[in-house]
Amino acid sequence: MSPYAFEFEDGLVREWSLTDESAEPTTVADYAPSLFVAGPDDALADLRERLETDPKVTATRLERWATSLHEAHAGERSRVLRVDLERVGECRSLARDVRGVHERESHAPGTFRLFDADLAPGFRYCLDRGIDPTPARELRTLRLELDEAALADGDVAALSIAGESVDGDAARTLRTLRRRLERRDPDVLAVSHAALVPLLERRAAALGLADWHLGRRPGWTQLASENTYASDGRVGHSPARYRVPGRAIVDASNSFLWHQSGLAGIRYMVERTGRPLQEAAWGSIGTLLTSRQVRLARRERGVLAPWNKWEPERFTDVETLHAADRGGFTFAPVVGFHADVHEIDFASLYPRLICERNVSPETVGCDCDSGDGTGEDAVGSRRVPELEYEICDADGFLPAVLEPLIADRAAIKRRLEADPPEPAAARLRAESGAIKWVLVSSFGYQGYRNATFGRIECHEAINAYAREIALTAKRRLEDAGWRIVHGIVDSLWVTPRVDEPEPLADVIGEVSEAVGVPLEHDGSYEWVCFVPLRDAVGSAVADTNPAGATASAGALTKYFGKRADGGYTFRGIELRQRQTPAFVADSQRAFVEALDRERDPEAVCDVLGRRLTDLRSGAVEPTALAITKRVSKPLGAYYQRTHTTAALRRYERRGIDRHPGQSVEYVVVDDDARGPERVRLLLEEPRGYDADYYATLLVRACESVVSPLGWDRARIRRSLRDGRTVRLSTFTD
Template identity: 70%
Template sequence: MSPYTFEFEGDTVREWTLTDTGAESRLVTDYQPSLYVSGPDDALSDLRVRLESDPKLVATRYERLATDLHEAHAGDRSRVLRADLERVGEARTLAREIRGVYEREAYAPGTFRLFDVDLSPGFRYCLDRGIDPTPGRDLRTLSIELSEPALGDGDVSAVRVEGEPIGSAETDAVDVLRTLEDRLERDDPDILVVSHADLIPLLDERATERGLERFCLGRLPGLTRLAGENSYESYGRVGHSSARYRVPGRAIVDESNSFLWHQSGLAGLEYMIEKTGRPLQEAAWGSIGTLLTSRQIRLARDREVLAPWNKWVPERFTDVRTLHAADRGGFTFAPEVGFHEDVHEIDFASLYPRIICEHNVSPETVDCGCRDESSVDTGEATDALGGDGRRVPELGYRICGDDGFLPDVLEPLLEDRAARKRRLAADPSEEEAARLRGESGAIKWVLVACFGYQGYRNATFGRIECHEAINAYAREIALEAKRRLEDAGWRIVHGIVDSLWVTPRVDEPTPIGEVAAEVSDAVGIELERDGHYEWVCFVPRRDSAARMSAPEGTGKSSSGSTTAESAPAGALTKYFGKRVDGGYKIRGLECRQRNTSAFVAESQREFVEVLDREREPAAVCDALDRRLGELRTGSVDPRDLVVTNRVSKPLEAYDRRTRSAAALERYESKGLERSPGQSVRYVVVDDDTTGAERVRLPFEEPTAYDREWYATAVVRACESVVSPFGWDRRRIRSTRQDGQTVSLTTFHTDCCSDIPVRPPSGSRSHRN
């Protein structure tokens, strides 16, 4: 078996390899990590002389390697300086010195380009040594958790193992630690799954304080902090990364800091270890973008391509016409706000990754300038859309015919996901199905990220022209699908990038399965049937909904214009409907948002069910009355009213005393730190106050709540459900006051006569 986890101490590496009964270690003393530098020959020669006296270095030498995908594609190699280091942790230090000292003193900025700098230690080691860190047997896990209040108080007596307490009210910390020690020795886990990374040093500290010399969380004594916690901003969103720790011989999975673990579990994690070459613990804390980049770097090594540090590739100059065509996203069909019956949802399977593979889109193949471009002008290659297969629609970019790097990265993932979906359709055992779902989910997230990373300026192997080309192909595919669907008797009521919602526009349209197969053959990417709905409601944007609903009896919107002139604009990602098989699908509504309390979410799901059963918006208002009654009589359990919000700044940075700021004050008073990017959870108890008394934290076990604040939230959730019929809060309030029940038919013919309904011939839709 290959090693599955690694520890780095000074100039040595300890490899841990799984055995049938546990794990064994081996000490490696001859590992020398390397980074690479490219630049003009005279500058490299000068740099090499200056580095000879650096104590961090073991040796330097010249090699010929590709510094980007274009060089490898053209068969070229650059002369680069390789610097071998004593310790794996000194790569970034040396890189900063080269950039900030040697280059700054003697050369212009950008003279040197550096490579293989910011690789995580375990991943770097596996790359350099050709090690596959995929575990060679089934892994044993042990879950250790501690509640937030206990963690803040440093009270380890409340520790739970595998979800069960290992102590009681009479048990002290020493007994709990001894019980945990016995459990570790008995189970000998390969992975510790902890509720929060700070639990690791806390357990170690408490054991030391109480003189438990034999206590250790690893297979050997010791504990190392690998990185401190930090907050960061990505795509305008503040995130938080917890501190990271290492114990000898075991991997640690921090549940508070592992997206992949939450989405795909151990099965998805093991799959990504195999495909990326990242050791288990590094794969667990890595983001989806990090995992994708790791896979790219691993495959680039096979092509002798180095991974750039601080890549900077500017967008090339182009004419205004091309820029105008290129600077567009995926194609969307505006949703027809309203209630639609007999709706089919169809989507292109992994559209963007399949475009990359089908059309060979890759940084080195787009306008590469190589010999293959001669085939463009002679028209030798054509694609399924009938155009020039070597040119990107609208943009005219030329695509080389040589096998591209990105298709090599993605094709195995696409094939694996398709195989797992086929196996799931064959009704496997529950154990196998859980594994397949985990692996398929992990693949899905990497495939989702692959397109966006082409437009990300810091992507290691990204290029904006690839991003533009993929979008151009996607737009062409969407329009081709639209044409064929309409010719077959279908009408598109909504479409967003890779998904379409269609309903019959004639009495007997061509069966949707036949049309989907025809489109698939035409564009070379499978168009799948994702769902058949009895009905679907597309929700208006909130600002549009306010304009579309006129005061009763006026025929005018609140702005004074006629409602017909203020047709509602649909929210692209907000809709709900009932599948033919009886299940509901809800997207974008409050019950799908993480900051919605359980009571409000449950209320909204009930509103959808009532609408389905009664087909009367006013009946939803009756359900709303019942829910408001529960709130106002105080019969709702405050535990069902917990709100979760992500904070974007520290407490002292808040100018306005918001509810999140109030929650931060209470966390601070309890000794619990909350950093930007982390979530706060609270119950609103008095929204009229401005300080910490405005909210209570869940573990404070509040007994009261602000009934009006939660009532407003429930009404807003109700409005989202009835808004496709032109109802807003004013209409809801009016209906509740007069107690009149209004049917859908009455709604369309009487109650909203100011909103014209002109469905085309054969339509099965009710629209505003």
């Protein structure tokens, strides 16, 4: 039975394999992790001699591996130096020694290229030993939760176990947890924050609780310290990571997949990436995609994973560069109110383009002699539209990575259409969600500068194909009597342009066949409102026609609408924004419902007036006004006195660390005050709020709803002051 959890200690590996009732450990003593170094023969010989005396190194030898997808594609292999080490944690430190000491002392920068240097320990082990870490049976999970204030105070008495609180002191809570661990014997501990692990272990030791431990054996280990990082222009924070013997830990504060897909989605990614469960849980979507690529490259193509991406962008003439940098195609939304709208989109457009057009780092601009595509062994090629790139027809690496995921998601959709029992349906939805995020990231990953197997020319080729497809769909839809009111990359919103347009289903089928990617009808709307840029509202008003539609002057993709099934869809407006208080979001929904009932901006303003009255009278619960903001830098780096800095100072007073990438939650209680007194933290249970500040947020939310009909903020305020009789329907929201 394959193991599902791994521990690395003193050069030994402990594998934990699930049994019918629990899990059993097996100790492995003969594992030697390796990294690989490529370079000129004389430089490798010199490096090998230097490493012979390094205490971390157990053996060195020369081997032949492909050091890039291009080499594997051409059937070539390079001589590389394999370096075996005593401990798995020493791979990165030796890589830094090679780059920062040995190369710097004796060779020019860039002499050595390193491979397999930064793989996660469990993933590396499974990759080297050919182990599939997918759990062999259903996993038992125990959830442990502690709110932030109690965590900062070390108050374990407030611990929630499987959603239930224990009525008692710290000792009683810990004894109760021990009984639950013994009775449930969980395979996975889902903790609200990883810091719970050392806190619970230390409190149990301080209280003298004998034989108390979270794992299946005593002890716990810190695997990594907390750190702050930057990705795609955003600052993130990764908390410290821990392990306990025999159980996987899922840190809910640091697991995107846990929140999006739950344990079923994580388990699916374990199977598809080869990362053990705990490593899959904390891995980002990009990390999971990279793991799948590294596994496939090593196993099926004999390609090592480079430590640093080194392949430069190819030289391109100005004309091609101009065409390549255009990005995806967007049809600017026609701002205003539109009735009878249909949303159609290309199913998994970018992943399907990669597979259908064979886009891959080694096939784009391939130098192999493709000939004319005839003959028994000939390989053809195709030219990317608008660009000079040729794509080889030999089986590409990226399609091999993505095709199984696309097939799995299609199979899951078919199974869901058969209406399976809810437990099975929930698992299928979780797996589909996990696949969706990896497929979504597969395109952008090609343009990411640090992508292990990324290449900017692939990114450009995919965009070029997508633009061609969008224009093909546009021409056919317009010829069939349909008008495009908005389009963004893989989705189009259309309304009838003539009284009797061709049936949309027929047009969709023709476009799908013509472009080779399925175009699907994603939904029908009674009406949709596209929202203008806030600064463009005034200029749009002048062009308002009697129906309320306006010419677009570069609107963002913000819209809301009523679906044919009676529900509402919201994109980009305040109630979909993370920082919007719950009361403001609820009010904006009420504004939309009023617009749906009356189709009159004045009716929306009537609802706004009632909500403002509630706000100013103090009838709103302060917790419903909490604002969540992501911290982008340390407190000392802020030079302006913002709400965020005020909140950070209050966290500091309470002894709670807030790092860049983490969030603060607060209520504005006095916007005119200075310093920390402007706000109260949500965990401080505020009792009041600044009504004027939140009134401004309400008016802005109302403006987003009525601006497609030509109303701006000034007209909203005039409506509130005109003394009209409020209609009865205002009170039905």
